[in-house]
Amino acid sequence: MAAATLKNIQKCPTSYVLAIQDTLNAFQGKWKMPIIGTLLFGKKRFKEIEREIPKITPRMLSQELKDLEMNGIISRTVYATSPVTVEYELTKSGKQLSKVVEAMLEWGLQHRRANMLELLPILQSKTA
Amino acid sequence: MAAATLKNIQKCPTSYVLAIQDTLNAFQGKWKMPIIGTLLFGKKRFKEIEREIPKITPRMLSQELKDLEMNGIISRTVYATSPVTVEYELTKSGKQLSKVVEAMLEWGLQHRRANMLELLPILQSKTA
DNA sequence: TATAGCGGTATACAATAGTATACCGGTATC
DNA sequence: GATACCGGTATACTATTGTATACCGCTATA
Numbered sequence: 001m002a003a004a005t006l007k008n009i010q011k012c013p014t015s016y017v018l019a020i021q022d023t024l025n026a027f028q029g030k031w032k033m034p035i036i037g038t039l040l041f042g043k044k045r046f047k048e049i050e051r052e053i054p055k056i057t058p059r060m061l062s063q064e065l066k067d068l069e070m071n072g073i074i075s076r077t078v079y080a081t082s083p084v085t086v087e088y089e090l091t092k093s094g095k096q097l098s099k100v101v102e103a104m105l106e107w108g109l110q111h112r113r114a115n116m117l118e119l120l121p122i123l124q125s126k127t128a
Numbered sequence: 129m130a131a132a133t134l135k136n137i138q139k140c141p142t143s144y145v146l147a148i149q150d151t152l153n154a155f156q157g158k159w160k161m162p163i164i165g166t167l168l169f170g171k172k173r174f175k176e177i178e179r180e181i182p183k184i185t186p187r188m189l190s191q192e193l194k195d196l197e198m199n200g201i202i203s204r205t206v207y208a209t210s211p212v213t214v215e216y217e218l219t220k221s222g223k224q225l226s227k228v229v230e231a232m233l234e235w236g237l238q239h240r241r242a243n244m245l246e247l248l249p250i251l252q253s254k255t256a
Numbered sequence: 257t258a259t260a261g262c263g264g265t266a267t268a269c270a271a272t273a274g275t276a277t278a279c280c281g282g283t284a285t286c
Numbered sequence: 287g288a289t290a291c292c293g294g295t296a297t298a299c300t301a302t303t304g305t306a307t308a309c310c311g312c313t314a315t316a
Contacts, residue, residue, distance in 0.1 A: 004237050005230060005233070006229060016233060016237075018240075020161065020232050020233050020236055023239075027152060030304070031304090033149075046263050058265085059305080059306095061264090062264060072242070082312075083314095084263075085262085085263095086263060086264090093242045097235060099231055099235065100231045100232055102134055103227055103231035103232075104148050104151035104152065104228055104231075105148050106132065107150075107224055107225060108146070108147025108148055108149070110221070110224065111150055111200070111221045112146075112147060112150065114220065114221045115221070157273070157274085158274070174294070175294095178293095186295085187275080187276090189294090190294060190295075210283070211284095211293080212292080213292085213293095
């Protein structure tokens with residue numbers, strides 16, 4: 001079987017497109033990346049996440065956590081303490097998202113370098 | 129200098145976060161991925177892109193092309209034919225986005241496989 | 257008994273994103 | 287002269303997202 005790479009997209013365009021859409025979906029909205037980001041450093045409780053992400057409201061956090069759970073990216077565990085303790089953790093699949101984030105990081109850094117090099121002469125001619 | 133990887137994010141958290149945000153931004157909205165996707169196969173004219181992306185309106189296409197151009201992801205070239213011919217093409221940096229898309233594709237495919245394996249026993253017990 | 261923390265939910269609203277539809281000037285074709 | 291293609295823009299609207307604010311039952315602590 002051919003490797004699943006963009007060059008082979010003609011072989012099964014629909015499932016490739018769906019796969020990419022799934023990934024985009026995992027990061028969709030203002031808060032998914034911050035949430036995934038904090039969970040990449042380990043399991044956390046609701047209020048912990050809330051404290052680590054400035055300005056997020058409990059409504060949004062609750063909503064996005066549900067969404068991520070439904071999509072199999074995080075798991076929610078309730079411990080029968082009293083009152084209950086709830087822990088959120090990336091699933092195996094969720095942890096793999098770090099590869100995508102890594103690729104995003106690399107692109108973002110190189111893109112900023114490239115744009116900087118393009119802007120430099122312009123900035124210099126303005127200040128000269 | 130340390131490699132720019134997520135494990136080193138403590139070293140310059142702000143610029144790492146900005147870099148990731150830039151990448152997310154490149155794909156933000158309903159139409160950016162389809163547009164980038166078609167341009168990964170080569171330069172195209174406005175109406176060509178419009179025809180290749182079902183249901184996109186010229187308003188959205190125009191808006192998103194401007195946005196991508198401003199962010200240094202595509203370039204717009206006007207040829208002095210009459211009437212004018214306009215060509216859109218990924219910049220060098222834009223072409224590098226294929227690496228990110230590739231990572232998204234891989235994650236999406238493995239995630240679907242993983243979820244399928246999880247759902248299978250459930251589906252089987254329902255039909256049994 | 258009052259206060260604070262936990263893990264959220266409810267309601268109402270504001271802002272952003274996307275759609276529908278029609279139209280523009282220029283040119284080549286029938 | 288009418289129609290169609292090019293590369294878009296204008297206006298008005300709808301739908302989706304996100305925010306603000308207040309509140310819930312429960313429990314531990316002062």
